[in-house]
Amino acid sequence: MNIDAPSGNAAAFLQRYAGLADRLPGARVEAVRALRDAAAETLMAGGLPSRRVEAWRYTDLSPMLRAEFREALTAVDGAVALPPARAERRAVFVDGRFRADLSSLDGLDAEALADVVGDVAPRLNTVAAAAQPMVMLNTLLFEDGLVLDVPAGVDAGRLELLSVVSGETASTIHPRHLIRLARGARLVLLETAMSASGARHLHNPVFEIEVAEDAKITHVRVQREAESAYHLAHLGVRVQTGGTYDGFVLNAGGRISRSETHLALLGPRAAAHLNGAQLVADGQLADTTTALDHAAPNCASRQTVKTVLAGRSRGVFQGKILVRREAQKTDGYQMNQALLLSEEAEIDSKPQLEIYADDVKCSHGATAGALDPDSLFYLRARGIPADTARSILVRAFLQEAVEIVEDEVARDALEDAVTGWWNQHGEAA
Numbered sequence: 001m002n003i004d005a006p007s008g009n010a011a012a013f014l015q016r017y018a019g020l021a022d023r024l025p026g027a028r029v030e031a032v033r034a035l036r037d038a039a040a041e042t043l044m045a046g047g048l049p050s051r052r053v054e055a056w057r058y059t060d061l062s063p064m065l066r067a068e069f070r071e072a073l074t075a076v077d078g079a080v081a082l083p084p085a086r087a088e089r090r091a092v093f094v095d096g097r098f099r100a101d102l103s104s105l106d107g108l109d110a111e112a113l114a115d116v117v118g119d120v121a122p123r124l125n126t127v128a129a130a131a132q133p134m135v136m137l138n139t140l141l142f143e144d145g146l147v148l149d150v151p152a153g154v155d156a157g158r159l160e161l162l163s164v165v166s167g168e169t170a171s172t173i174h175p176r177h178l179i180r181l182a183r184g185a186r187l188v189l190l191e192t193a194m195s196a197s198g199a200r201h202l203h204n205p206v207f208e209i210e211v212a213e214d215a216k217i218t219h220v221r222v223q224r225e226a227e228s229a230y231h232l233a234h235l236g237v238r239v240q241t242g243g244t245y246d247g248f249v250l251n252a253g254g255r256i257s258r259s260e261t262h263l264a265l266l267g268p269r270a271a272a273h274l275n276g277a278q279l280v281a282d283g284q285l286a287d288t289t290t291a292l293d294h295a296a297p298n299c300a301s302r303q304t305v306k307t308v309l310a311g312r313s314r315g316v317f318q319g320k321i322l323v324r325r326e327a328q329k330t331d332g333y334q335m336n337q338a339l340l341l342s343e344e345a346e347i348d349s350k351p352q353l354e355i356y357a358d359d360v361k362c363s364h365g366a367t368a369g370a371l372d373p374d375s376l377f378y379l380r381a382r383g384i385p386a387d388t389a390r391s392i393l394v395r396a397f398l399q400e401a402v403e404i405v406e407d408e409v410a411r412d413a414l415e416d417a418v419t420g421w422w423n424q425h426g427e428a429a
Contacts, residue, residue, distance in 0.1 A: 008043075008044070008047040009047045009048050009050065009065050010043040010044070010047045010048045010133075010137070012065075012068075012069070013043065013048075013137055013140065013141065013172075014040055014043060014044060014140075016141065017036070017040055017140050017141060020141070021033075021036065024036070024141070024142075024143060025113070025114040025117045025142075025143055025144070026117040026118055026121065029117065029118040029121060031118075031121040031122070032117055032118060032121050032124075035121070035124055035125060035139055036139060036140055038139075039136040039137070039139040039140040040140055042131075042133075042136045043133065043136050043137065043140065046133060047133070048061060048065065048133050048134070048137065049061060049133050049134070050062075055289065055318065058287065058314075058316040058318070058348040058350075059256065059258055059285060059287045059316055060256075060285075061256065063255065063256065064202060064230045064256060067170060067200065067202075067230075068170060069170050069171060069172040069201070069202055080092075080094050080099070080102065080164060080166055082102065082162065082164065083162075083192070083194070085160060086158070086160050086190055086409050086412075086413055087157075087158035087159060087160040087188075087190060087409065088104070088157075088158070089104050089105055089106065089107070089108060089157070089158070089159050089160070090102075090103055090104050090105075090159070090160040090161075090162060091103050091105060091110065091146050091159065091160070091161050091162070092162045092164070093144065093145075093146075093161075093162065093163045093164070093175060094164050094165075094166055095164075095165055095166055095167075095171065095173060096143055096144055096163075096173030096174065096175055097114075097143065097144050098112035098113075098114065098144050098145075098146070100112075105159075107156075108148065108150075108156060108159065109148065109149045109150070109151065110146060110147065110148040110149075111146075111147050112144055112145070112146070112147070113142070113144050113145035113146065113147050113175075113176055113177075113178065114143060114144040114145075116147055120147055120178055123178050123180075123208065124139070124176070124178075124208070125139060125208075126208065127208035127209065127210060127236040127237065127238050132234060132260070132262075134204055134206075134232050134234055134260070135206055135234050135236075137174065137204060138174040138176060138204050138205070138206040138234070139176075139206075140174075141172070141174045142174045142175065142176040142206070143173075143174065143175075144175060144176075145175045145176035145177045145178065145205075146161060146175075146177045146178070146179070147177075147178045148177075148178070148179045148180070148187075149180045149182070150180070150181045150182060150185040150186070150187050150215075151182050151185065152182040152183045152184055152185060152212075153182075153183070153184045153185065154182075154185050154186070155185070155186040155187075156185065156186060156187045157186075157187075157188065158188040158189075158190060158407070158409060159187065159188070159189055159190070160190045160191075160192070161177070161189060161190065161191040161192070162191075162192050162194075163175065163191075163192070163193045163194070163203070163205070164194055164195065165194075165195035165196065165199050165201050165203065165225065165226075165229070166195075166196060167196055167199065170200045170201060171201050171202075172201060172202040172203075172204065173201065173202070173203050173204070173205075174204045174205070174206075175205045175206070176205075176206050176208075177205065177206070177207045177208070178208050179207065179208070179209045179210070179217070180209075180210040180212075181210065181211050181212055181215035181216075181217055181243075182212050182215065183212045183213045183214055183215060184212075184213070184214045184215055185212070185215045185216075186215070186216050186217075187216075187217045187218070188217075188218045188220075188407050188409075188410065189217060189218065189219045189220070190220050190222075190409065190410055190413060191219065191220065191221040191222065192221075192222045192223075192224070192413070193205075193221075193222070193223045193224070193225055193231060193233075193253075194224055194225060194253075195225040195226045195229055195253075196226065197226055198226055198228060199225070199226040199228065199229055200226070200228045200229060201225075201226075201229050201230070202229070202230045202232070203225060203229065203230070203231045203232070203233075204232050204233075204234075205233050205234070206233075206234045206235075206236070207233075207234070207235045207236065207237075208236050209235065209236070209237045209238070209245070210237075210238050211237065211238065211239040211240060211243040211244070211245055211270075212240050212243060213240045213241045213242055213243060213267065214241070214242040214243060215240075215243045215244075216243065216244040216245075216246065217244070217245055217246065218246045218247075218405075218406070218407055218410065219245065219246070219247045219248075220247075220248045220249075220405060220407065220410035220413065220414065221233075221247070221248065221249040221250065221259070222250045222252070222413055222414065222417050223249070223250065223251045223252065223253055223254065223257060223259070224250075224252045224253040224417055224420070224421075225253040225254050225257075226253060226254070227253060227254065227255060227281065227283070227284060228255055229253065229254045229255060230254060230255060230256050230257075231251075231253070231254040231256075231257040231258070232256075232257070232258045232260075233249075233258070233259050233260065234260045234261075234262075235247075235259075235260070235261040235262070235263070236261075236262050236263075237261065237262070237263040237264070237272075238263075238264050238266055239263065239264065239265050239266060239267070239270040239271070239272060240266055240267040240270065241266075241267025241268050241269060241270060241296070242267065242268075242269045242270065243267070243270050243271075244270070244271045244272070244273075245263060245271075245272045245273070246271075246272075246273045246406070247261070247272075247273060247274050247275065247276075248273075248275045248276055248401075248404065248405050248410070248414070249275075249276040249277075249288065250276065250277050250278075250279070250414055250417055250418075251276070251277075251278045251279070251280075251286045251288070252278075252279040252417050252418075252420075252421045254284065254286070255283065255284060255285070256284075256285045256287075257278075257284075257285070257286045257287065258286075258287040258288075258289065258316075259276070259287070259288050259289070260287075260289040260290070261274055261289070261290045261291070261292075262290075262291045262293075263290070263291070263292050263293065264293040264295055265292075265293065265294050265295060265296055265299040265301070265327075266295050266296055267296050268296050268297050268298045268299065269298050269299065270296060270299045271299065271300045271301065272292060272299075272300075272301045272302075273301070273302045273303070273404070274290050274292065274301070274302075274303045274305075274319075275302070275303060275304050275305065275401055275404050275405075276288055276304075276305045276306075276401070277305065277306045277307070277308075277398055277401050277402065277414075277418075278305070278306070278307040278308070278315050279307075279308050279418065279421045279425075280307065280308065280309045280310065280313040280314065280315050280345075281310050281311060281313060281421075281424075281425045282310060282311025282312050282313055282342075282425075283311065283312065283313065284313050284314075285313070285314045285315075285316070286307070286313075286314075286315050286316070287315075287316035287317075287318075288305050288307075288316065288317050288318070288319075289316070289317075289318040289319070290303065290318070290319045290320065291320045291322070292319075292320065292321045292322065292332070293322045293324070294321065294322060294323045294324060294327040294330045294332065295324050295326070295327060296326065296327055297326065297327055297328045297329050297330070298328075298329045298330075299327065299329075299330055299331075300330075300331040300332070301321065301330075301331075301332045301333070301334075302332075302333050303319055303333065303334040303335065304335050304336075304337075304400065304401050304404065305317055305319070305335070305336050305337075305401070306336075306337050306338070306339070306397060306398055306400070306401045307336070307337070307338040307339070307347060308338075308339045308341065308394055308397065308398065309338065309339070309340050309341060309342065309345035309346070309347060310341045310342055310345065310425050311341075311342050311344060311345065311425075312342065312344040312345070313342070313344075313345050313346075314345070314346045314347070314348070315338055315345075315346070315347045315348070316347075316348045316349075317336040317338075317347070317348070317349045317350065317351070317366070318350045318352075319334050319336065319350070319351050319352065319364070320351075320352040320353075320354065321334060321352065321353050321354070321355075321362060321364070322354045323353075323354070323355040323356060323357050323360055323362065324356055324357065325356040325357055326357070327356075327357050327360070328357050328358075328359045328360070329359055329360070330357060330360040330361070330362060331360075331361045331362075332353075332360070332361070332362040332363070333362070333363055333364070334351050334353075334363070334364040334365070335351075335364065335365050335366070336349045336351055336365075336366040336367075337366070337367045337368070337397075338366075338367070338368040338369075339368075339369065339370070339371065339394065339397050340368060340369065340370050341370070341371065341390075341394075347368050349366040349368065351364040351365065351366055352364070371390060371393050371394075372393070375393055376389055376390070376393065379392060379393075387426060390426070391422055391426055394422065394426075395418065395422075398418060402414050402415060402418070
């Protein structure tokens with residue numbers, strides 16, 4: 001395979017792979033090298049997504065593709081500023097590398113991907129949709145990640161997964177996280193992505209999550225990276241009979257951010273919650289894209305995504321529910337609501353239902369609007385300052401989504417992120 005002089009919009013990444021291939025984790029493992037080479041061939045043939053691709057028609061990656069990034073295989077040592085811990089156990093990644101000195105994984109069957117990549121190679125690209133170009137880019141360049149297995153019947157409690165970009169260097173990180181819950185297992189995963197102010201990097205994480213029979217994972221994700229960064233996350237989830245994936249994502253940072261989830265309900269009574277919120281400031285674009293596959297009978301899914309847009313910003317919601325012929329008794333609900341705080345803000349919403357079964361209960365909808373002037377007048381008439389009144393109404397709009405999260409610690413993390421965003425952008429909203 002000749003990738004010494006590739007062409008197309010993925011050329012810079014392919015050239016980087018050509019230079020790093022022998023130093024990436026698993027370089028001497030045939031199965032891993034084959035996966036990376038196959039990803040390179042896919043990117044050479046199809047490139048990275050453009051707006052000509054239907055799934056990316058609202059999200060233009062050209063600013064990211066014009067940026068000059070680099071990969072550095074040197075681990076960051078020394079002190080790193082971290083937020084207060086929200087759980088007793090914590091997995092910390094700094095600039096894409098696992099930091100054992102900052103982490104605490106006592107009692108968990110967890111390891112750094114870089115240390116065991118040869119052993120877990122068969123699990124790569126089995127859950128995430130392999131055809132997705134950003135997954136291919138991750139496969140090409142991943143260096144580390146978390147490999148976590150929760151045994152049958154074990155309640156693993158809370159685990160905080162923290163990803164920090166420590167400086168302003170224009171770097172890219174491509175963590176690959178493999179999480180598997182055996183039958184009846186439980187886990188609350190609190191994930192936070194953050195970076196230094198002014199950091200201009202690409203964070204391209206991929207999660208491959210397997211939820212076995214009667215297992216449950218609560219996965220709360222908070223993305224609050226620098227407003228000059230690019231965050232493109234992909235989740236691939238498979239849920240077996242009676243299992244539950246309870247997810248919530250809050251996008252509150254990044255010049256361009258996209259959270260894409262492909263989830264399959266593969267056994268009867270499986271359930272999925274794909275809720276979230278997007279807080280989008282002037283000059284930012286936030287995209288939530290989901291594809292939910294009801295492949296078994298008697299399954300339920302719920303999705304509520306709320307977007308708040310300030311200044312000249314843009315929000316995107318694309319949500320597709322596929323109900324296969326055998327998925328009778330499906331119960332699916334999907335709602336997207338947007339609050340526009342500026343006349344220059346824009347929301348593109350595309351909820352979709354594709355149903356082949358005839359005994360189902362499915363609904364979807366979308367709304368967009370500004371703050372209710374009557375509600376604002378009501379608060380102002382009672383002596384509440386304008387900024388405070390607007391804050392009250394925005395928080396009330398978001399509360400319906402945030403209160404869905406059952407775990408109290410996770411809910412507090414979301415509320416703190418909302419407060420931080422409003423304190424930074426509320427005055428200009």
